[in-house]
Amino acid sequence: MLVGVPKEIKNQESRVGLTPASVKELVLRGHQVLVQRNAGVAIGLADSMYEGSGATIVDTAQEIFKRAEMIVKVKEPQPEECAMLRENQILYTYLHLAPDPEQTRALVQSGAVCVAYETITGANGGLPLLAPMSEVAGRMAIQAGAAHLEKSKGGMGLLLGGVPGVAPGHVVIIGAGVVGTNALQMAVGMGARVTILDKNVDRLRQLDLIFGNRVQTMFSNAHTIEEAVLDADLVIGGVLVPGAAAPKLVSHDLISRMKAGAVVVDVAIDQGGCFETSRATTHEQPTFLVGQVVHYCVANMPGAVARTSTFALNNATIGHALALADKGWSKAMKANPHLKNGLNVCQGKVTYEAVAHGLGYPYVPADNLLA
Numbered sequence: 001m002l003v004g005v006p007k008e009i010k011n012q013e014s015r016v017g018l019t020p021a022s023v024k025e026l027v028l029r030g031h032q033v034l035v036q037r038n039a040g041v042a043i044g045l046a047d048s049m050y051e052g053s054g055a056t057i058v059d060t061a062q063e064i065f066k067r068a069e070m071i072v073k074v075k076e077p078q079p080e081e082c083a084m085l086r087e088n089q090i091l092y093t094y095l096h097l098a099p100d101p102e103q104t105r106a107l108v109q110s111g112a113v114c115v116a117y118e119t120i121t122g123a124n125g126g127l128p129l130l131a132p133m134s135e136v137a138g139r140m141a142i143q144a145g146a147a148h149l150e151k152s153k154g155g156m157g158l159l160l161g162g163v164p165g166v167a168p169g170h171v172v173i174i175g176a177g178v179v180g181t182n183a184l185q186m187a188v189g190m191g192a193r194v195t196i197l198d199k200n201v202d203r204l205r206q207l208d209l210i211f212g213n214r215v216q217t218m219f220s221n222a223h224t225i226e227e228a229v230l231d232a233d234l235v236i237g238g239v240l241v242p243g244a245a246a247p248k249l250v251s252h253d254l255i256s257r258m259k260a261g262a263v264v265v266d267v268a269i270d271q272g273g274c275f276e277t278s279r280a281t282t283h284e285q286p287t288f289l290v291g292q293v294v295h296y297c298v299a300n301m302p303g304a305v306a307r308t309s310t311f312a313l314n315n316a317t318i319g320h321a322l323a324l325a326d327k328g329w330s331k332a333m334k335a336n337p338h339l340k341n342g343l344n345v346c347q348g349k350v351t352y353e354a355v356a357h358g359l360g361y362p363y364v365p366a367d368n369l370l371a
């Protein structure tokens with residue numbers, strides 16, 4: 001198969017869809033790979049390294065989209081990329097369609113076969129192609145939150161870990177999945193007081209066993225969220241209902257009653273966000289104020305640590321990339337129901353139920369389209 005890797009064009013996004021090592025895996029199996037010039041140069045992956053792995057360097061994204069049978073990316077395609085997709089071309093990347101009707105319409109119109117990393121499931125449960133970026137974003141959420149609690153960044157001027165004789169800050173984490181657990185590890189490591197909420201009591205049990213009295217676990221409902229958020233200095237939003245828009249768990253009213261100079265980090269913003277007051281921001285301008293509460297809502301947090309993130313992402317994506325290239329999408333999905341769960345839009349149809357229902361499209365099960 002002819003596989004293409006364009007340079008990412010989202011704001012401040014330096015990740016790249018394939019590393020030279022991943023290119024080599026594809027080439028060793030007889031595939032051809034086109035990589036856009038300078039696609040990885042910002043994170044130390046020079047064109048010469050890609051050529052050394054057997055890739056061909058091409059100058060423009062247009063040429064890659066025109067020639068490649070499968071496009072491998074990181075972020076959702078931007079409008080000018082959607083316009084270059086064509087019927088039956090495979091797009092393998094993060095999509096996050098539920099909160100994004102415009103992108104969904106463009107992908108439906110393209111007729112392409114659009115496979116979303118974030119809805120591919122794992123044999124042992126979970127979302128293995130989302131997990132590495134959630135690990136990165138969860139860990140970063142505490143770094144970003146701690147930095148924005150500083151006075152110069154709009155925060156209340158609080159050191160998360162405190163110092164001897166002065167109490168630490170209170171971090172509240174909503175959602176105890178991959179983002180939440182990684183945020184928890186960092187917050188505990190920095191010496192903060194931590195409360196974590198989830199609807200899944202088994203998950204809270206596991207965390208209780210691991211962290212003991214260094215963390216307070218709470219069942220998530222409107223009452224516990226209100227109680228925790230009003231006492232918080234930093235709130236991390238890390239909930240997910242797979243494929244669907246994030247539930248709005250913190251209302252505008254609740255935000256307006258938080259401490260002045262508190263910080264919220266809405267990691268779930270790529271699914272629309274779990275604070276009513278959230279709107280997506282960029283690394284260039286990561287925060288805004290609602291009343292006196294600092295909001296950090298960067299939709300591609302791992303892009304800030306693009307080198308770490310690219311390697312972590314490739315570890316998770318290369319297996320299915322090889323299967324798609326070796327077998328073609330239809331055979332690969334017939335052979336692997338977990339990969340099939342990644343199919344969100346295909347040949348003009350919406351094939352992911354939560355996206356179809358959320359955005360008002362007829363739902364066409366992927367099975368109906370597999371040859």
Ligand SMILES: NC(=O)C1=CN([C@@H]2O[C@H](COP(=O)(O)OP(=O)(O)OC[C@H]3O[C@@H](n4cnc5c(N)ncnc54)[C@H](O)[C@@H]3O)[C@@H](O)[C@H]2O)C=CC1
Binds near residue numbers: 130131198268
């Ligand atoms: N902004 C960014 O750059 C990034 C954002 N993300 C996003 O972060 C979000 C979380 O991802 P993961 O941790 O991997 O998901 P996950 O599936 O591992 O965890 C989500 C957790 O939310 C819990 N949950 C669902 N409804 C809840 C409620 N009402 N109250 C409390 N908990 C609730 C679930 O029980 C689950 O434990 C996703 O939207 C993901 O796309 C992930 C990586 C990067």
Ligand SMILES: CC(=O)C(=O)O
Binds near residue numbers: 300
């Ligand atoms: C998961 C995601 O949206 C990201 O890594 O940017």
Ligand SMILES: [Mg+2]
Binds near residue numbers: 096301
């Ligand atoms: Mg995102």
